[in-house]
Amino acid sequence: MHIRFRAPALAVAGALAVVFGVIVSAGQATPYRAPRGPDGKPNLNGIWQALNEADWDIEGHSAGPGRVMALGAEDAVIPGLGVVEGGPLPYLPAAAAKKKANFEKRLTLDPEIKCYLPGVPRAMYLPQPFQILQSQKHIMMAFQYAGAVRTIYMADQTPAPADSWMGWSNGKWEGDTLVIDTTGFNDLSWFDRAGNFHSDELHVVERITATGPDHLNYEATIEDKKVFSRPWKMSMPLYRRKDKGARLLEFRCVEFVEDLIYGALRKGAK
Amino acid sequence: MRYRALAFGAALAAVAVMAGHTVAGQSPAAPAKKAIPRTPDGQPDLQGYWTNSTYVPLERPDKVTKALYTESEFAALVKDAASREAEQTEPGTVADVHYDFSQFGLDRSQSAFVKNDLRTSMIVDPATGRMPPLTEEGKKRAADRAAERRRAGATTDAVQNMPIGTRCLIMAGSGPPMMNAGYNSNYQIVQSPGYVTILVEMIHDARIIPIVDGKQAALPASMTQWMGDSRGHWDGDTLVIETTNLNGKNPFRGSSEKMKVTERLWRIDANTLGYKFTIDDPGTWTQPWTAEAPMTKSVGPIFEHACHEGNYGVRNTLAGARLEDRKAAEAAAKKTSN
Numbered sequence: 213m214h215i216r217f218r219a220p221a222l223a224v225a226g227a228l229a230v231v232f233g234v235i236v237s238a239g240q241a242t243p244y245r246a247p248r249g250p251d252g253k254p255n256l257n258g259i260w261q262a263l264n265e266a267d268w269d270i271e272g273h274s275a276g277p278g279r280v281m282a283l284g285a286e287d288a289v290i291p292g293l294g295v296v297e298g299g300p301l302p303y304l305p306a307a308a309a310k311k312k313a314n315f316e317k318r319l320t321l322d323p324e325i326k327c328y329l330p331g332v333p334r335a336m337y338l339p340q341p342f343q344i345l346q347s348q349k350h351i352m353m354a355f356q357y358a359g360a361v362r363t364i365y366m367a368d369q370t371p372a373p374a375d376s377w378m379g380w381s382n383g384k385w386e387g388d389t390l391v392i393d394t395t396g397f398n399d400l401s402w403f404d405r406a407g408n409f410h411s412d413e414l415h416v417v418e419r420i421t422a423t424g425p426d427h428l429n430y431e432a433t434i435e436d437k438k439v440f441s442r443p444w445k446m447s448m449p450l451y452r453r454k455d456k457g458a459r460l461l462e463f464r465c466v467e468f469v470e471d472l473i474y475g476a477l478r479k480g481a482k
Numbered sequence: 483m484r485y486r487a488l489a490f491g492a493a494l495a496a497v498a499v500m501a502g503h504t505v506a507g508q509s510p511a512a513p514a515k516k517a518i519p520r521t522p523d524g525q526p527d528l529q530g531y532w533t534n535s536t537y538v539p540l541e542r543p544d545k546v547t548k549a550l551y552t553e554s555e556f557a558a559l560v561k562d563a564a565s566r567e568a569e570q571t572e573p574g575t576v577a578d579v580h581y582d583f584s585q586f587g588l589d590r591s592q593s594a595f596v597k598n599d600l601r602t603s604m605i606v607d608p609a610t611g612r613m614p615p616l617t618e619e620g621k622k623r624a625a626d627r628a629a630e631r632r633r634a635g636a637t638t639d640a641v642q643n644m645p646i647g648t649r650c651l652i653m654a655g656s657g658p659p660m661m662n663a664g665y666n667s668n669y670q671i672v673q674s675p676g677y678v679t680i681l682v683e684m685i686h687d688a689r690i691i692p693i694v695d696g697k698q699a700a701l702p703a704s705m706t707q708w709m710g711d712s713r714g715h716w717d718g719d720t721l722v723i724e725t726t727n728l729n730g731k732n733p734f735r736g737s738s739e740k741m742k743v744t745e746r747l748w749r750i751d752a753n754t755l756g757y758k759f760t761i762d763d764p765g766t767w768t769q770p771w772t773a774e775a776p777m778t779k780s781v782g783p784i785f786e787h788a789c790h791e792g793n794y795g796v797r798n799t800l801a802g803a804r805l806e807d808r809k810a811a812e813a814a815a816k817k818t819s820n
Contacts, residue, residue, distance in 0.1 A: 249675060250522035257674050328791045343690060345674040347529060348522070352672045352679055354688040361686045361786075363670070368783065376786040400791070457698060460690060462707040466651050466790045470641045477800035479639040479807065 246388055246422035249346060254388045254422055256344050256351075259453040259460065262337035262430075265292025267324075269406035270446060271301060279319045289405075295337070295446040301408065307439040314407025322405050326473060327465035329360050329377035331401025332394055332416050333432040333446065341453050343460055351383060351390070356460045364392055372396020375412055392418040411438035426452035518719060518749045521673050525693075526719040526749055528671045528678065531784065532777035534660060534757065535667040537563055540735075540773060542603035542611030549611065550600040604773040606758075613735060613771055620766035624736050638803035641796055649796060650789035652708050652732050653684035658725045658743040659734065659759035661775065669777065670784050678714060678721055685789045691723050701727045706739060708732055720748040720756075738765045753779040 246254035265273075272294030278287025303311055314321055324330065330338055340356040349367040354360075364383040372380030372395050380396035399412040415435040423429045428450040435443040475481060519527040537560050551559065603611030616624065637643045647653050655663040660682070668683040680689040691714040692698060701711040706729035714723045723745040730739025741763040748756045755777040762770040 255675070257676070329786075329788055345672055345677055345679045345690065347672045347674050349529075350670075350672050352674075352681065352688065354679070354690055359685070359687055361681060361688050363681070363783070365783070370783070373783075373785060377788050377791060378786055459692065461705075462709065464651060464708055466649065470649065474641040474796060474800055477797065477804055478641075479635065479803070 244423050251348050253346075253385060254390070255346065256390060256420060256422060256428065257346050259341050259343045259458050260428060260450040261341040261453055262448055263451050264295060264337060264448055265290045266295045266337040266446075266448065267334065267339055267404055268292060270294060270404045270408055271296050271406070273406070295448045297445045297447060302441040302444055304439060304441055311407050311409060314402070314409055318405060318407050321407070323401055324405065325469070327358055327469045329401065330355070330357060331377055331397065332362065332379050333418065333434075334401060334403055335360055335362070335378070336430060336432070336450070337448060340463060341458075341460060354460060356463050358463065358465055377401055379414075379416065388421060390420040392420070394418070409439065410434070410436045413438045423449070426454065523675055525673055525716065526721070527673065528721065528747060528749055528755060529673055530671060531780040531782040532669045532671065532755055533667050533780040534655070534662045534669070534775050534777045536599060536662050536775065538599050538601050538604055538775075540604045540661070541613060542605070546602045549602060551602060553598070553600065556598070556600050599776070604775050605771060606774050607772040608769070614767045614769045616736065617764070617766060617768055620736060623738065623766070636803075638799055641800065644796060646732060650685060650793050652687065653682070655684055656682045656687040656709060657689070658710065658712065658723065658745055659761070659773070660745070660757065666787065668780055668784055670782065681784060683784045683787055686787050691721070703727070706730070710743070717746075720746050722746055734761065736766055737761065737763050740765050750776070
């Protein structure tokens, strides 16, 4: 009896496997296809925002007390699973010590506190929206925070002419993925409020792919031989801001930090 | 760094068209005679790098009564202005410590600009080439602002007393309206479906203009911004940008926060964009007024202008003033003890 049933059972299982196999491979073969822009390229235009806690700390972290006692729970660290793939950040020994020191002095050293340009990739997951403005030769990214801007050169590509906060970005399409290669960074921006940092050797390769009408997958590979023992990767979804009349508003924060930065130099200041 | 030769030929050709346009007083919405470049979705293509650097003043100078200079008058005027710019690098002067304008190509005589724009003012309406008279409210506001500045004390007393450009908050050229600054009067226009974005080099200000055809309401009156809230539409091949909801902290020639700015931007030819703006602020001027400030093709790319991040000027100026304060206090104490 057993033998008799075995053959048909195997056959059924085999048939099922084939069916499943087809379904699975079909699923893999037809990823989301983004609508095309007028030039036939995937249309990534829109107002986007990360919905995670990476700006507090790109690595997984528990909730914690804030930096400013008077702000109580409003300044407390919001827990997050982190966006770094594959284990702790591969800091070189001296860099690990510097990260620790950064964390301890984050209230005075974090460039975000001084309204400085956020750098890349931090601009992409700050808790404020940004807009992709996609043309053929240039793709612009405008960030609400500090009015930061990136220009992605799809044409007229050159090496970085000099170091800058937001780096020098050259882009290309790999299928439906926008691949951005950014170099020419200074060593002044951070990855987050926890003091994760880089040097002027930073090299960021980002891959941006639409995974649905209102979602992008964002990946960034970070290479920095002065700070990390190997390249590492972060990834996260970005979400379309669907609020009615959504637009970037001004967050011209220089005005808000002037007394913090220059207040001690005011006439009559103690 | 010297773009003189590059800009010259282009500007000559461009300005002939521009000057004719201005003098003839044609409507910017008049249909273009030649086919203009278009984006893949059919918008007039305004993209590229542009500058509104110019020697034409906003208002017609006193004693000038005509609308156009002769070419020789204009050449003399440019020469005179260029020499004044070069003077800023006179060795041993305070200005010399600041910048060498000519070395870095920041002086207008080396940059791309509309070389043969012979107009004696940017203002085309009123016909006097000058801003209309201030209203009583406008006069009072100007007086109040001057009194407030005196009350606040010296510009070296506190960062808040300094000009907003010095503080890296916003520059005059950011607009609206977009006006030439002393240097770096450069813009990059990028068009994407539904948007025209104008990147202002100074302080990396990106003006994102949604093409809403009147369908998007302005922000509520309770929400104001430094650059206001801009909405765009195409009037034929002319981009029209209407801006309200300004916060009034960057007044334009004494304007109020109620100012409405209507800008018109259109392509004249490969090397020139027409740019015209109308200021409507009944609380400040007795009538609306209009100026034209064409843009000429410039060369890119535009590099990051991280103004605030590198603002040693404010820190050093304040620190120097506080040192002077301490010296003065010490001298006074010494005098008392004697």
